[in-house]
Amino acid sequence: MTRDAASRRRWRDAPLALAMLAPSLIVLGAFVLYPLARAFWLGHQRCDPTGANCRSNGWDQYLDVFRSEEFQQAFGVTFRFAVLTVPVGLALGVGLAVLADKQLRGMGFFRTVFSSTVATSVAVASLMWFFLLNPSVGVLADWIGGVAKNPGLLQDEDTALWAVAISSIWANLGFTFIVVTAGLQSIPADLYESAYVDGASGWMRFTNVTLPMLGPTLLFAGVVLTSRAFQSYGEFDLLTGGGPNGSTTSLTYLVYGNNSIIKNNSGLQAAVAVLLFAVLLVLSLAQIRGVERRVHYGN
Amino acid sequence: MATSTMPRGWRLAGRYTLLIVLTIVVLFPIWVMLVGALKPGNKVLQDPLLPTHVTFDTLREAWRDGNLGRALVNSTIVALIVTVAQVVTAVLSAYAFAFLRFPGRTFVFGVFLATLLVPFEATVVVNRSTVQDLGWLNSYQGLAVPFLATAFGTFLVRQVFLTLPKDLREAARMDGLGHLGFLREVAVPLARPTLGALALFGFLSTWNQYLWPTTISTDDDWNTVQSGLRALAQAQIDKPNLVIAGTVIVALPIFVILLVFQRQLVRGLTAGAVKG
Numbered sequence: 001m002t003r004d005a006a007s008r009r010r011w012r013d014a015p016l017a018l019a020m021l022a023p024s025l026i027v028l029g030a031f032v033l034y035p036l037a038r039a040f041w042l043g044h045q046r047c048d049p050t051g052a053n054c055r056s057n058g059w060d061q062y063l064d065v066f067r068s069e070e071f072q073q074a075f076g077v078t079f080r081f082a083v084l085t086v087p088v089g090l091a092l093g094v095g096l097a098v099l100a101d102k103q104l105r106g107m108g109f110f111r112t113v114f115s116s117t118v119a120t121s122v123a124v125a126s127l128m129w130f131f132l133l134n135p136s137v138g139v140l141a142d143w144i145g146g147v148a149k150n151p152g153l154l155q156d157e158d159t160a161l162w163a164v165a166i167s168s169i170w171a172n173l174g175f176t177f178i179v180v181t182a183g184l185q186s187i188p189a190d191l192y193e194s195a196y197v198d199g200a201s202g203w204m205r206f207t208n209v210t211l212p213m214l215g216p217t218l219l220f221a222g223v224v225l226t227s228r229a230f231q232s233y234g235e236f237d238l239l240t241g242g243g244p245n246g247s248t249t250s251l252t253y254l255v256y257g258n259n260s261i262i263k264n265n266s267g268l269q270a271a272v273a274v275l276l277f278a279v280l281l282v283l284s285l286a287q288i289r290g291v292e293r294r295v296h297y298g299n
Numbered sequence: 300m301a302t303s304t305m306p307r308g309w310r311l312a313g314r315y316t317l318l319i320v321l322t323i324v325v326l327f328p329i330w331v332m333l334v335g336a337l338k339p340g341n342k343v344l345q346d347p348l349l350p351t352h353v354t355f356d357t358l359r360e361a362w363r364d365g366n367l368g369r370a371l372v373n374s375t376i377v378a379l380i381v382t383v384a385q386v387v388t389a390v391l392s393a394y395a396f397a398f399l400r401f402p403g404r405t406f407v408f409g410v411f412l413a414t415l416l417v418p419f420e421a422t423v424v425v426n427r428s429t430v431q432d433l434g435w436l437n438s439y440q441g442l443a444v445p446f447l448a449t450a451f452g453t454f455l456v457r458q459v460f461l462t463l464p465k466d467l468r469e470a471a472r473m474d475g476l477g478h479l480g481f482l483r484e485v486a487v488p489l490a491r492p493t494l495g496a497l498a499l500f501g502f503l504s505t506w507n508q509y510l511w512p513t514t515i516s517t518d519d520d521w522n523t524v525q526s527g528l529r530a531l532a533q534a535q536i537d538k539p540n541l542v543i544a545g546t547v548i549v550a551l552p553i554f555v556i557l558l559v560f561q562r563q564l565v566r567g568l569t570a571g572a573v574k575g
Contacts, residue, residue: 009400010400010401010402011401011402013399013400013401013478014401014402016395016399016478017395017399017401017404018401020391020392020394020395020399021391021392021395021407023387023388023391023392023447023448024388024389024391024392024411024448024450024453025392025407025410026448027388027444027445027446027447027448028410028411028414028448028450030429030445031422031426031429031444031445031446032414032417032422033410033413033414033417034425034429035422035424035425035426035429036417036421036422036425038425039421039422039424039425042424042425096321099314099317099318099321100318102314104311104314106315110318110322112558112561113322113325113326114321114322114325115557115561116325116326116329116554116557117325118557118564118568119550119553119554119556119557120550120553121506121507121509121524121525121549121550121553122507122509122525123509123524123525123528123529123546123549124528124546124549124550125328127528127532127542127543127545127546128328128329128331128332128543128546129328130532130539130542131331131332131335131539131540131542131543131546132328132331134539136539137335137343137344137347137539137540138539139331139347139348142347170325170328173325175568178564178565178568179568182565182568227418231418231419231420233420233509233510234509234510234525237509237513237529238529238532252420252510255420255423255424256420256423256510256514266424269424270424270425273420273421273422273423273424274421276418276420276421277417277418277421280416280418280421281416284415284416284418285416
């Protein structure tokens with residue numbers, strides 16, 4: 001083949017490829033890549049508190065934000081929120097999935113029930129728990145009593161983040177249950193049979209067969225739940241408004257919340273948004289490695 | 300029972316007891332919500348666990364006060380636009396990556412990959428001003444356009460296309476099918492289960508969006524169900540059972556849809572779906 005012909009072949013599909021890729025490229029470029037680059041630029045600009053008169057003055061605003069008390073508190077809140085929600089959510093999801101995994105009568109019903117919270121949006125789940133925990137009419141507030149009645153779990157600085165975490169664990173339970181159930185079903189039955197023949201008890205089969213075989217699934221679910229926890233916004237907006245006293249002001253709430261002290265300062269908002277991206281980038285890279293492992297060692 | 304001292308019957312009974320208790324725990328918030336939504340405002344403190352004094356007045360009032368009819372229409376339109384567009388853009392771009400040879404393919408694919416690393420929450424600050432500059436605040440375009448394509452969809456469909464045997468394309472070429480014919484007649488039909496999962500997933504994640512509609516819908520008429528619910532919750536903070544009635548109205552359609560499409564949802568979630 002002549003070089004001319006080879007080059008023509010190389011380019012022959014190019015116009016069609018461009019036409020097929022253009023819609024995706026335009027959307028992703030305009031609403032994912034451009035805003036990230038633009039936020040990176042905006043984040044170094046110093047604005048006055050109303051968001052006007054922004055001007056470039058070196059890149060040290062990122063350092064200032066990173067060192068500021070507000071950012072560190074919000075990072076701490078976000079981190080604690082992830083620590084409160086992810087391990088408990090995973091453990092509950094695994095427990096429910098293992099219980100409902102046997103081929104017994106009625107398991108279809110239980111599976112539907114345990115998957116059901118996947119249908120609740122963040123607004124729906126949050127308002128359900130807002131109702132349950134409402135100090136004057138909430139059933140749970142009545143049962144718990146004490147601080148739950150006055151001022152209310154969501155209104156007390158020491159309990160607010162816990163209360164938001166419970167709502168979030170409940171809302172994510174359906175997702176975790178579905179993913180772990182799928183993982184359980186991909187474990188070959190003969191592994192259990194040989195463990196059974198070897199005389200392993202139920203608990204030993206769980207720790208020696210189920211958990212190791214679920215490894216990639218748990219890693220996947222854990223990373224998804226962690227990155228969701230870091231991106232959570234609606235829970236804080238609806239349940240606590242970032243309060244009381246900043247005890248539930250997450251990174252996302254610091255950027256977007258109505259009560260945030262940087263609400264009108266686009267430079268600072270962009271800076272925090274970029275730092276949020278940086279935090280999530282680390283998590284996303286962990287997730288990609290997790291997905292790769294899933295492909296290599298999974299079913 | 301070589302390995303257990305407990306008789307099989309007892310273990311089974313224990314398992315079912317535990318399952319029933321956990322069912323009650325998981326469904327408890329949903330039950331309290333339904334009971335609360337069916338009570339009149341002045342009876343909300345009476346029998347919070349039992350459906351006494353049942354009335355539909357609270358639901359009706361929430362429907363009216365929250366402008367929820369309009370919000371349901373808005374959410375449906377936006378979610379349908381996004382769903383169709385996501386499937387189409389995913390199929391087209393996945394086909395280009397899987398079946399076409401062009402210079403820079405690896406690089407462009409890398410760019411797609413990179414967009415997966417950008418959380419939407421980090422881009423809203425700028426996207427809001429983009430949409431504002433376009434004059435799209437309070438509009439269907441504004442609600443839908445940022446989500447018309449996702450790299451996630453492209454990857455999912457590309458994975459399926461890559462599993463199709465190369466001979467299939469050759470045979471189709473012999474039969475005189477061009478790329479578009481092959482895409483329509485062979486590739487898309489074979490990818491249908493994945494496309495179904497992608498469609499359901501796109502619909503759900505659009506329907507459940509919270510930050511974006513609360514950011515760009517400043518006018519009551521352009522609320523989606525989620526931002527409408529937020530508006531209702533903030534306007535009626537003193538009427539908890541009115542807010543919970545609105546929550547029921549917003550929650551119900553999705554529960555029904557998910558009961559119907561359970562299988563597609565499982566496929567979508569386990570395929571590595573990350574946005575919630």
